[in-house]
Amino acid sequence: MHIALVSLFPEMFAAVTEHGVTGRAVKQGLVAVRHSNPRDYTVDKHRTVDDRPYGGGPGMLMKIDPLQQAIAAAREQAEQETGASAHVVYLSPQGRRFDHSRAVELAQKDALILVAGRYEGVDERLIETEVDEELSIGDYVLTGGELAAMVVIDAVTRQLPGVLGHEASAEEDSYANGLLDCPHYTRPEDYQGRVVPEVLLSGDHEKIRRWRLKQALGRTLERRPDLLEGRAMSPEEVELLAE
Ligand code: ADE
Numbered sequence: 001m002h003i004a005l006v007s008l009f010p011e012m013f014a015a016v017t018e019h020g021v022t023g024r025a026v027k028q029g030l031v032a033v034r035h036s037n038p039r040d041y042t043v044d045k046h047r048t049v050d051d052r053p054y055g056g057g058p059g060m061l062m063k064i065d066p067l068q069q070a071i072a073a074a075r076e077q078a079e080q081e082t083g084a085s086a087h088v089v090y091l092s093p094q095g096r097r098f099d100h101s102r103a104v105e106l107a108q109k110d111a112l113i114l115v116a117g118r119y120e121g122v123d124e125r126l127i128e129t130e131v132d133e134e135l136s137i138g139d140y141v142l143t144g145g146e147l148a149a150m151v152v153i154d155a156v157t158r159q160l161p162g163v164l165g166h167e168a169s170a171e172e173d174s175y176a177n178g179l180l181d182c183p184h185y186t187r188p189e190d191y192q193g194r195v196v197p198e199v200l201l202s203g204d205h206e207k208i209r210r211w212r213l214k215q216a217l218g219r220t221l222e223r224r225p226d227l228l229e230g231r232a233m234s235p236e237e238v239e240l241l242a243e
Pocket residue numbers: 091092093135136137138139140141142143144145148
């Protein structure tokens with residue numbers, strides 16, 4: 001997958017491109033990351049990337065031309081390298097909420113362009129003409145779209161074939177089945193008087209699978225009942241919940 005980042009702060013993305021599972025995916029060539037910085041498309045001495053909002057008020061917007069050209073350059077490169085036209089995402093608190101199912105869908109794309117805004121945002125006409133989709137990572141306001149873009153990169157990358165090892169698969173994720181994850185335990189068997197649930201020591205894989213599913217259901221019901229609305233329950237889940 002090709003991911004282009006349109007940002008005034010490309011260095012920030014080292015957090016996901018150089019470390020951990022996502023960094024390994026980049027090194028293995030499973031993800032090709034490219035950068036396009038609006039500042040490189042400025043023409044004035046001060047390399048200005050912000051501009052005042054019509055109507056006044058505090059704060060600045062991103063200047064239209066450098067941002068538009070940075071997106072255009074990212075589009076061209078994505079098309080050249082993948083032969084496909086890129087899906088352009090603008091990160092903002094006004095976007096539709098990003099979630100697991102959207103991550104799975106975005107992982108199907110050949111090329112993504114993630115546009116990270118700074119200041120108070122970008123001109124609405126640029127969103128109308130250049131952006132396919134506006135996404136928010138949650139109901140809070142960040143100082144820029146970079147962290148949100150990194151959240152998207154991380155969640156999408158781990159859905160790509162070959163990125164997660166055998167030890168962990170995306171299908172077994174919390175959320176993959178619409179439920180929160182069950183609790184996990186490692187050594188020691190007794191930690192400060194708290195012992196590992198006996199069933200996990202039993203070696204009975206079917207019993208363990210049912211226990212984990214029951215735990216996941218119970219947690220979801222308690223902590224995130226909203227996730228269960230509109231989600232069909234299997235007969236086994238109904239039985240486990242009633243136990
Ligand atoms: N930019 C600023 N806040 C954001 C948020 N909550 N989600 C996505 N992009 C953002």
